[in-house]
Amino acid sequence: MKMSKAIQNHRQGLALFLVSCLVVLAIFACGFHAAGQAGRRAHSGNDGATVLNVVARREDSPSEPITGKQVSLYDNGVEQSIKSFSLDPSPAHLVLLVDNSLTLRADVEKLEEATREFAYEIYEGDKLLIVGYEDEAAIIADWTDDAKAIEKSLKSFTKKGDPHLFDALNAVAEEALRPLTSQKRVVVVVSDGLDRGSKAKFNEALSKLQEMDITVYAVQAPDRTRGAMRRDQPKPVQVIDQLASGTGGLVFPINQARAAAKSICDELRKNRYILAYSASGIPFGDSRRLLVLGQTGITVRSKSAQPPN
Secondary structure: OOOOHHHHHHHHHHHHHHHHHHHHHHHHHHHHHHHHHHHHOOOEOOOOOEEEEEEEEEOOOOOOOOOHHHEEEEEOOEEEOEEEEEEOOOOEEEEEEEEOOOOOOOOHHHHHHHHHHHHOOOOOOOEEEEEEEOOOEEEEEEEEOOHHHHHHHHHHOOOOOOOOHHHHHHHHHHHHHOOOOOOEEEEEEEEOOOOOOOOOOHHHHHHHHHHOOOEEEEEEOOOOOOOOOOOOOOOHHHHHHHHHHHHOOOEEEHHHHHHHHHHHHHHHHHOEEEEEEOOOOOOOOOOEEEEEEEOOOEEEEEOOEEOOO
């Protein structure tokens, strides 16, 4: 029995619709897979080069650009050929991760002041995300460059609970910064470095930051433990030092918050470079040490390790 023309057209239309749906789903799946891979692999350029964020400056002339011939890179002890070394004046996304726990040796007014300074020092195009943490991390002000709005939000600081610093670092890395794969990503930790109660371990948090090439700066409060030994993790002072040195950042005392904000924001806009190299002679799949050196009179900082791919 022959199908009516209407039924035949209907079935043809349905078939075309199903084929279109399958094509769309296939494209989405490929895109999702590529995005996931891009977020988890070592930062690589379009030509397959490995990309590394570097801070570099001349001691006698901080504003004068530096060339790739004036720096050297060692990956796991093997000197690498630098393909390009270019100044990166692009805007930055900065997460201010503020210890909001009960026993921190800094009052709420001091935390507000340290945070407020960044709101008035960022450059055009920069964005701030303010996150307070204690037992949990909570957004105080979502991504914005509105200094007045940030200032109003700071009244949300209410010291309580224990400092789950490592969990908070993991949360902002994964939820706030991983999606921004092509952006300049920074965490400014306002804390003494104490963690009490996190599920994550310090090495896990540091490794994630290094994997994503996120720079950590610290505005450091006085150590509430007064240097006491800790059985299963570094002392708070060591946590701050290793977060900064391991990711290419710096440490500033909390009583110099204004100078810290200006120095960090200036450095991100004027002294940040992108170094690209083709890794050779090194074992992939293992954690690797990274070392970037400048010629005499040039200081250079970058993350100190590349976790396993």
